[in-house]
Amino acid sequence: MLRVERADVDRLREIRAEWNGLVAAMARPSTFSTWEWIEAWWRHFGDAYEPVLLHFYRGETLVGILPLASRWMIVEDAALPTRTLLYCGSRELGSDHIDLIASASDAAECLAAAGTYLQWEFRDWDLLHFSHVAEDSRLLEWAEGNTVPFPVDSRVVSAAPYVDLSVGFDSYRMSLRKKKRKHLEGLAGQLFGGMGVEYWKCDPVEAKNAVRQLFDLHRLRAASLKRATVFEGERLIRFHEDIAVRLQQQGQLRLRFLRQRGVPLSAWYCFECHGRAFAYQTGMDPAWEKYGAGNLLLYEVIRESSEEGLKEVDLLRGGHYKGRWTKRSRALSTINMYNDTALARLARWGARWRTDFVHAVKQRSRRPTPQNREGEIAPEEM
Incomplete structure (x- = not known):
């Protein structure tokens, strides 16, 4: 069984080598999970947040990190401010491909431990919000499984085209x-x-x-x-x-x-x-x-x-022109997990109402999409 510790920023600054070693072990490492990116974000933007840096230990060995930060805020789709846990850097920096920092073999155990810790030991939160999580991430796999001890909403919000080299x-x-x-x-x-x-x-x-x-x-x-x-x-x-x-x-x-x-x-x-x-x-x-x-x-x-x-150039989210460079892409999803609090339940109701309303408006205003002979969306001319 893993031990979970909630670390502070001083501890973060002591474990650069261990942190980046875990990044290297991830199934799909990205710059947005590296020690350099997260530590720099804390120095420039951390004054608005409380650190909730979850470290997972097997014995005395660090085997996983989930770098979270807490603040009162309104996130996308939400109808009111909540005590929100975010992945460090995801809001101000628009980080894509955020994920648990751990090897594939340790990921499931780390996330199970995170769920237990957030359910019973650290309860000072309403909403756990992950933005632009890739389709092959461990976080999305966890959210779509049946082991998360919280209500979960997830939806695809964008795509990241990539060039296979x-x-x-x-x-x-x-x-x-x-x-x-x-x-x-x-x-x-x-x-x-x-x-x-x-x-x-x-x-x-x-x-x-x-x-x-x-x-x-x-x-x-x-x-x-x-x-x-x-x-x-x-x-x-x-x-x-x-x-x-x-x-x-x-x-x-x-x-x-x-x-x-x-x-x-x-x-x-x-x-x-x-x-x-x-x-x-x-x-x-x-x-x-x-x-x-x-x-x-x-x-x-x-x-x-x-x-x-x-082996790859990832063009990340945004910009319809990116699809002209490759036919390959990864779906990006937003995940919301809700704690067992009155504010969380109200926030979830508000988010669902807003999503349904926006969807209904879009459906009423949608125009037919031009298609080619195979029934696919017609590509734009360069």
């Missing part, structure tokens, strides 16, 4: 539509050959400045589309300056730009973690949209990832 870049390139391949080759000839554009890899000295340039390009692009963005604000910028330097020192930062005479035109902000690249954020000077600077940059990021032996 295990077959090599040439095979991937040939999987793209012929029209798209010719378009990308034409862009490369025009920008690299005729306009003096270069593919630039952020170096360690430039990491902080490059992050600022990324935010500037992202803001320009959002403004040109007249869209609001949550990727802004000085606190968030400082977090990403911090994590970019850390990951750069470990060879895990992939912040790439197209530049012309040193001026950034487009950016892709990616991380590497155990053989996979995670394409986290992008930005582009709107004046270069007509030249396809964003498309060409992503194509070069995928090419570089393959050449360096990575």
Whole structure:
């Protein structure tokens, strides 16, 4: 039987090697569960939270971590504020693929111990909220099983397209539509050959400045589309300056730009973690949209990832354009677990009412979706 300890942030800062060793043992490791990501989040955003860092021990050996944080808040779909437990970093940073940090062989036992602990020993909560959990995660497997001691609601909220590079870049390139391949080759000839554009890899000295340039390009692009963005604000910028330097020192930062005479035109902000690249954020000077600077940059990021032996580029959530790069994706779900409290029961009722109402409105306003001959949704033209 596992022993559960609720650790504080000081304890977190003492176990970097053990923590990342468990990340490496996960079935699908991601940057968003690493010690560097979670510890940096606590320094920049933790003042609004109470730590509920659950550590699972077999004897004296740490075998699992569920990094939670608590605060009063209203989460998506909820109708009122609750004492909410969240996965560290999932709200402010939009982390995808959050999961229990443990090996596949220890995951079920760790989650069973977490359920018992939250049911009987730590009861100062109403809602346990996991956002954008992947379809093959241990958390979703637990939530959809019959061992969770709480009422559970889960639903698919998005998808994360990914490029499979295990077959090599040439095979991937040939999987793209012929029209798209010719378009990308034409862009490369025009920008690299005729306009003096270069593919630039952020170096360690430039990491902080490059992050600022990324935010500037992202803001320009959002403004040109007249869209609001949550990727802004000085606190968030400082977090990403911090994590970019850390990951750069470990060879895990992939912040790439197209530049012309040193001026950034487009950016892709990616991380590497155990053989996979995670394409986290992008930005582009709107004046270069007509030249396809964003498309060409992503194509070069995928090419570089393959050449360096990575097996996958995960494009993460959001952006319908991502589906044009691959037919593969993983569903992402939101999970809500409710404690046995009056406020939790009221919150669940409110969330279900709101979900049913929104669904009914969408059904009434839905228009027919164009389909091709096989009955599938027609792909968008590039």
